[in-house]
Amino acid sequence: MTPFQWLAIPILGILATLEVRAYFRNHQPIHILREFVWLLGITLILFPRITTMLATLLGIGRGTDLVFYSFMLLSTGGMFYLYGRNYLLKRDVIELIRRDALRNATAGAGLDSGNSIRQPEETKGES
Amino acid sequence: MSVDSTYEKEKERRNTIWIVVAAYNEAARIKTTLGGLKSLGYNIVVVDDGSSDATAEVARTLPVWVLRHPINCGQGAALQTGIDFALSRGAEAIVTFDGDGQHDPADLPQMLKPVWDNEVDIALGSRFLGRVENIPLVRRALLRAAILFTRLTSGLKLTDTHNGFRVFSRKAAQTIRIRQPRMAHASEILDQIAARGLSYVEVPVTIRYTKETLEKGQSTWDAVRISGQLLAGRLWK
Numbered sequence: 001m002t003p004f005q006w007l008a009i010p011i012l013g014i015l016a017t018l019e020v021r022a023y024f025r026n027h028q029p030i031h032i033l034r035e036f037v038w039l040l041g042i043t044l045i046l047f048p049r050i051t052t053m054l055a056t057l058l059g060i061g062r063g064t065d066l067v068f069y070s071f072m073l074l075s076t077g078g079m080f081y082l083y084g085r086n087y088l089l090k091r092d093v094i095e096l097i098r099r100d101a102l103r104n105a106t107a108g109a110g111l112d113s114g115n116s117i118r119q120p121e122e123t124k125g126e127s
Numbered sequence: 128m129s130v131d132s133t134y135e136k137e138k139e140r141r142n143t144i145w146i147v148v149a150a151y152n153e154a155a156r157i158k159t160t161l162g163g164l165k166s167l168g169y170n171i172v173v174v175d176d177g178s179s180d181a182t183a184e185v186a187r188t189l190p191v192w193v194l195r196h197p198i199n200c201g202q203g204a205a206l207q208t209g210i211d212f213a214l215s216r217g218a219e220a221i222v223t224f225d226g227d228g229q230h231d232p233a234d235l236p237q238m239l240k241p242v243w244d245n246e247v248d249i250a251l252g253s254r255f256l257g258r259v260e261n262i263p264l265v266r267r268a269l270l271r272a273a274i275l276f277t278r279l280t281s282g283l284k285l286t287d288t289h290n291g292f293r294v295f296s297r298k299a300a301q302t303i304r305i306r307q308p309r310m311a312h313a314s315e316i317l318d319q320i321a322a323r324g325l326s327y328v329e330v331p332v333t334i335r336y337t338k339e340t341l342e343k344g345q346s347t348w349d350a351v352r353i354s355g356q357l358l359a360g361r362l363w364k
Contacts, residue, residue, distance in 0.1 A: 083359070084359075084362065084363045087359050087363050088363055090308070091306065091308075094200045094204045094308055097196050097197060097198065097200055097204075098196075098204070098207065098208045098211065100197065101174070101194040101195055101196055101197075101208050102194065102208065102211060102212055102215070104194070104195070105172075105192055105193070105194050105212060106187060106192070106193050106194075107192060107193075108186060108187045108188065108189045108190050108191045108192065108193055109187065109188050109189065109190060110189075110190040111190040111191065111192070
């Protein structure tokens, strides 16, 4: 085994063990997906020829290129996912800001006299 | 019918018309804009969209309602806040009016008429049917491109698609929900008009561009950004 394998495999092994423990605690499917990623990492580091074999099968040629392309695709997917999450989160934040603004509406100078609309206090809880 | 009761009826009628003014860093211009609107006698709600200047403070010196977003959320978000407020106050017609003074309050009666007479659900201002002053060529070209874009995406045949001067009936304001917080809301409103089959009419209005309004206006890059925002809005509902 190479020094890199000695270094990386125990770390991935610990992560894989923690993932199993987390799955049995809360039964969230995301832990199964992560477990698969850690185990795949261990397998590919232990048997680097597998990536070369897969790359040849896919017509890419080099194993490193396969890893690079996979990383690029996963990164793009990840960015897309995070953008979506951020977009929806921003929408929720705006809704909270809106509720706060509606609760704290203030009447400008001279609005009260002869105006039939309610005072700001009465708007509380309406939004 | 006595003069008093006619006056009371007219006053009651005016009390159900609300003007929503979204304002961001408009302390220098908001007083003039609101002054022109106030003389018409309708309810006004100003939504200060997280301005770093004294926009809200200046607005509070006038007989208008002032709502404040603690941070800048965008014109679309501010308009929806103002519309929600107006609806909660029993508005029967809601006008959206830009805070920078580029619209002319004198156009308001003719904008209101088709909605108030129940002829249509929405009246949309059109600078190209009316008058536009000091518009740069690039801006004109961008607006023309937006017209084409709207025609392709929503099927609406309009002459002006990014005009902030609109009048919604209560029904229309309740039906349309602006979810695009920033400038893409203009296209989103049109998409919703088409999708929900709301009736509309374009009304000629005047737009006056000044150095300040042009500085705050949209650039070519914004057109690309708006397209991106619209796409994101369709992907993540």
